[in-house]
Amino acid sequence: MASLVEPRVLKGFRDFLPAAEIERRGLVERIEAVFRGFGFAPIDTPALEYAEILLGKGGGETEKQVYRFNDNGGRDVALRFDLTVPFARFVAEHRAELTFPFKRYHIAKVWRGENTQRGRYREFTQCDFDCIGSNSAAADFEILLMMKEALSAAGASGITIRLNHRGLFNRFLQTIDAASKSGEILRAVDKLAKIGRDEALKLLPSELDRGRAELIAGYVEIKGSWDEILDRMTEAAGGDNPDSQRLRTLRGFMLDLGIGDTFVIDPSISRGLDYYTGIVFETFLDGMPSIGSVCSGGRYDRLSGLYSKDGLSGVGSSIGLDRLLAALEAPGKTAKRETYAELAVICVDEGQGGICQRIAQRFRAAGIPTEVFFEAKKQGAQFAQAEKKGTRWALIPSAGASAKEDGAGGPVRLRDLGERCTGAELSVDAAVDFFKKLKNETGTREAY
Amino acid sequence: MASLVEPRVLKGFRDFLPAAEIERRGLVERIEAVFRGFGFAPIDTPALEYAEILLGKGGGETEKQVYRFNDNGGRDVALRFDLTVPFARFVAEHRAELTFPFKRYHIAKVWRGENTQRGRYREFTQCDFDCIGSNSAAADFEILLMMKEALSAAGASGITIRLNHRGLFNRFLQTIDAASKSGEILRAVDKLAKIGRDEALKLLPSELDRGRAELIAGYVEIKGSWDEILDRMTEAAGGDNPDSQRLRTLRGFMLDLGIGDTFVIDPSISRGLDYYTGIVFETFLDGMPSIGSVCSGGRYDRLSGLYSKDGLSGVGSSIGLDRLLAALEAPGKTAKRETYAELAVICVDEGQGGICQRIAQRFRAAGIPTEVFFEAKKQGAQFAQAEKKGTRWALIPSAGASAKEDGAGGPVRLRDLGERCTGAELSVDAAVDFFKKLKNETGTREAY
Numbered sequence: 001m002a003s004l005v006e007p008r009v010l011k012g013f014r015d016f017l018p019a020a021e022i023e024r025r026g027l028v029e030r031i032e033a034v035f036r037g038f039g040f041a042p043i044d045t046p047a048l049e050y051a052e053i054l055l056g057k058g059g060g061e062t063e064k065q066v067y068r069f070n071d072n073g074g075r076d077v078a079l080r081f082d083l084t085v086p087f088a089r090f091v092a093e094h095r096a097e098l099t100f101p102f103k104r105y106h107i108a109k110v111w112r113g114e115n116t117q118r119g120r121y122r123e124f125t126q127c128d129f130d131c132i133g134s135n136s137a138a139a140d141f142e143i144l145l146m147m148k149e150a151l152s153a154a155g156a157s158g159i160t161i162r163l164n165h166r167g168l169f170n171r172f173l174q175t176i177d178a179a180s181k182s183g184e185i186l187r188a189v190d191k192l193a194k195i196g197r198d199e200a201l202k203l204l205p206s207e208l209d210r211g212r213a214e215l216i217a218g219y220v221e222i223k224g225s226w227d228e229i230l231d232r233m234t235e236a237a238g239g240d241n242p243d244s245q246r247l248r249t250l251r252g253f254m255l256d257l258g259i260g261d262t263f264v265i266d267p268s269i270s271r272g273l274d275y276y277t278g279i280v281f282e283t284f285l286d287g288m289p290s291i292g293s294v295c296s297g298g299r300y301d302r303l304s305g306l307y308s309k310d311g312l313s314g315v316g317s318s319i320g321l322d323r324l325l326a327a328l329e330a331p332g333k334t335a336k337r338e339t340y341a342e343l344a345v346i347c348v349d350e351g352q353g354g355i356c357q358r359i360a361q362r363f364r365a366a367g368i369p370t371e372v373f374f375e376a377k378k379q380g381a382q383f384a385q386a387e388k389k390g391t392r393w394a395l396i397p398s399a400g401a402s403a404k405e406d407g408a409g410g411p412v413r414l415r416d417l418g419e420r421c422t423g424a425e426l427s428v429d430a431a432v433d434f435f436k437k438l439k440n441e442t443g444t445r446e447a448y
Numbered sequence: 449m450a451s452l453v454e455p456r457v458l459k460g461f462r463d464f465l466p467a468a469e470i471e472r473r474g475l476v477e478r479i480e481a482v483f484r485g486f487g488f489a490p491i492d493t494p495a496l497e498y499a500e501i502l503l504g505k506g507g508g509e510t511e512k513q514v515y516r517f518n519d520n521g522g523r524d525v526a527l528r529f530d531l532t533v534p535f536a537r538f539v540a541e542h543r544a545e546l547t548f549p550f551k552r553y554h555i556a557k558v559w560r561g562e563n564t565q566r567g568r569y570r571e572f573t574q575c576d577f578d579c580i581g582s583n584s585a586a587a588d589f590e591i592l593l594m595m596k597e598a599l600s601a602a603g604a605s606g607i608t609i610r611l612n613h614r615g616l617f618n619r620f621l622q623t624i625d626a627a628s629k630s631g632e633i634l635r636a637v638d639k640l641a642k643i644g645r646d647e648a649l650k651l652l653p654s655e656l657d658r659g660r661a662e663l664i665a666g667y668v669e670i671k672g673s674w675d676e677i678l679d680r681m682t683e684a685a686g687g688d689n690p691d692s693q694r695l696r697t698l699r700g701f702m703l704d705l706g707i708g709d710t711f712v713i714d715p716s717i718s719r720g721l722d723y724y725t726g727i728v729f730e731t732f733l734d735g736m737p738s739i740g741s742v743c744s745g746g747r748y749d750r751l752s753g754l755y756s757k758d759g760l761s762g763v764g765s766s767i768g769l770d771r772l773l774a775a776l777e778a779p780g781k782t783a784k785r786e787t788y789a790e791l792a793v794i795c796v797d798e799g800q801g802g803i804c805q806r807i808a809q810r811f812r813a814a815g816i817p818t819e820v821f822f823e824a825k826k827q828g829a830q831f832a833q834a835e836k837k838g839t840r841w842a843l844i845p846s847a848g849a850s851a852k853e854d855g856a857g858g859p860v861r862l863r864d865l866g867e868r869c870t871g872a873e874l875s876v877d878a879a880v881d882f883f884k885k886l887k888n889e890t891g892t893r894e895a896y
Binding site: 013022138254388 | 452456459462466485486494495496498501512515517523527546549559571584587697700756757787792802803804805809812819820
């Protein structure tokens with residue numbers, strides 16, 4: 001026998017034990033149900049791709065964080081570090097097979113060799129949803145509505161989605177003759193909330209004089225009602241134009257649905273990346289602004305531009321699942337459980353292994369997840385174990401039952417582990433009926 | 449602009465487009481519902497681990513297939529090549545936090561740099577389910593029953609689970625003084641079905657004389673009813689013993705549930721790996737024996753033996769999802785669709801983007817996945833697109849509706865895209881009621 005290997009995971013990586021995994025799955029399933037409800041379809045792509053596909057021919061800053069290596073065939077490969085780049089490659093490769101507008105979601109793991117000190121993980125889950133091949137305001141609005149619905153389904157009670165338009169900001173920069181520096185300006189504006197006005201102004205390109213720097217600061221600090229802010233932004237951008245019109249249309253759609261309060265127009269939202277060209281947005285939990293944006297995105301013009309000459313226009317958003325989970329867990333509201341089982345069939349005689357499964361199958365067929373206990377330990381110990389795992393009910397078969405003498409395996413008794421009381425003997429049929437009624441009254445605790 | 453990069457995936461890797469991914473998800477969800485129904489809980493582990501954890505200190509044959517590299521921090525790491533080894537590490541690491549018997553499932557991707565010529569993939573999905581910390585016959589039986597139930601839920605119509613006992617075979621080898629060569633003998637027996645009796649006999653260790661080789665061949669070829677086969681195996685193994693008794697108990701449990709026909713006792717099932725010590729099993733689709741086993745496993749004694757001195761006993765099985773999917777697809781029975789949406793809201797006026805979402809939200813709230821179309825193309829083209837994606841119904845809003853004049857956004861008309869007929873005008877309320885009734889009558893086509 002070889003000497004022992006210490007069991008441990010890599011720094012920044014995690015195991016998910018049943019209670020944590022059941023909670024994470026529940027969150028994903030609730031979010032996914034919203035995506036599906038809007039007619040968005042799932043796709044999947046490989047975890048491993050050619051490094052050239054993921055990083056472009058240049059490589060650059062991203063590369064330092066990427067798990068990149070040569071495979072056994074000598075290929076230069078890398079683990080995906082986000083879901084956007086593989087999606088761009090996917091669309092370029094399968095363009096002829098897709099129906100446009102193409103509405104897809106992709107919930108999957110990504111890997112980054114980031115510094116783990118700030119509580120970041122090296123393996124984490126992203127939930128991306130995008131609609132490409134339509135430049136309509138209705139597509140922008142759908143993504144915004146889905147963010148609201150998905151976060152609400154996830155259990156985030158109060159959310160605010162902050163919205164801006166990159167094109168409108170660029171028009172403003174043109175009026176002050178600063179459009180050629182828009183990339184650097186956007187990155188400076190992106191830091192404003194974190195480092196404050198004075199520090200952010202210092203990050204502006206040195207070619208900008210004090211007056212124009214102040215104009216930029218003034219623009220991003222516009223305050224007022226939706227209409228007031230939009231009017232002042234429009235004015236600063238040289239008057240009415242398609243971008244201000246887009247924001248006005250989106251505002252109208254929000255009011256049509258009576259959900260105007262969820263959305264705030266905020267000229268300071270910039271999303272640092274050059275990538276975006278239209279609306280941009282970030283989502284904050286009202287009770288926990290410090291956790292930052294849990295869902296962000298925007299409209300872009302040239303998806304797949306690296307792989308084909310005619311990049312596609314689209315709009316999309318991404319939920320940071322781990323950050324959202326951390327936010328939802330913080331108040332300790334979620335009741336953890338280690339199993340989906342709602343009923344445990346107690347073992348009174350190990351020779352009844354078949355009978356107990358036969359009884360359990362009746363409940364499973366009625367939609368009641370049911371665990372069978374195998375070993376004839378003391379009943380109290382079995383009850384305690386079921387309760388510890390989060391199972392509410394126990395079923396106690398009668399000691400002598402066999403398949404031959406009683407096809408149903410009854411009579412049985414039910415115990416409510418929460419109330420710590422055991423009912424009278426009843427037939428398996430009656431016990432199944434009892435659970436069906438219980439389920440109709442209370443609903444099951446979660447989809448399973 | 450940099451020159452273009454050719455969009456392509458690595459050899460042996462695949463994209464999943466919506467129709468394929470919806471089908472794959474459906475399969476996983478049906479299987480997972482069975483696991484949950486038995487009280488098995490999900491876990492997750494990292495895709496990337498220390499190479500030493502995955503490969504042991506030796507490395508060896510497996511290593512050639514593994515994606516192994518040094519990360520940016522100089523660590524020797526590898527992508528998991530199965531879910532068993534990470535599970536053993538998981539149990540050793542978290543033993544104090546787990547409730548035993550520990551019943552878990554894990555559905556996840558694994559990576560192997562295998563030769564892709566035989567239609568194998570380098571990235572594929574495994575569905576593992578194990579019960580560890582119990583040596584009872586009921587635990588063995590539960591895994592067998594779950595295999596039957598999971599494959600049945602997956603849509604595999606006729607299945608046969610072939611079952612043997614490794615311990616009983618070893619007892620037989622002892623009676624002919626060949627136990628010391630059991631590893632090589634098992635690997636030869638494992639090939640018998642593929643290469644035939646004569647070739648398999650040649651693979652037996654050279655120390656075995658012709659007489660013992662014939663005895664081994666005779667043992668694995670025992671035929672007859674369950675009881676006859678078990679009696680003859682027991683006799684060849686030197687008489688009644690705990691291993692033959694275990695098979696007899698399992699047979700009794702099968703008969704208790706009236707599912708004896710699903711299970712065949714087959715002394716030629718060996719599962720090449722040294723790992724197994726108790727029952728071993730493979731599952732074949734009655735209509736497609738050529739596809740091989742779609743679900744296999746067995747009982748083992750020393751899970752986590754590499755990481756801790758006291759390995760745990762357990763029993764488990766693994767479904768090869770890609771192979772199963774290929775088998776289910778072969779008859780072309782599955783109706784492909786590219787969306788979960790059952791209803792498409794047609795666009796008659798792009799200014800109605802808010803109204804259309806408002807109408808769609810009513811259906812979504814009633815559990816009807818509903819896609820909104822954005823662009824006011826010809827209605828025929830919109831109908832065709834919805835139908836192509838697999839959506840059965842279309843809703844046509846009235847041209848002039850606005851949120852102000854009619855809170856509900858009605859009246860609307862419904863079109864059955866299958867029957868190509870459009871109904872009379874009705875209110876949104878009435879349309880939602882119509883779908884609720886339809887859903888109660890027909891069920892939804894799939895969980896969403």
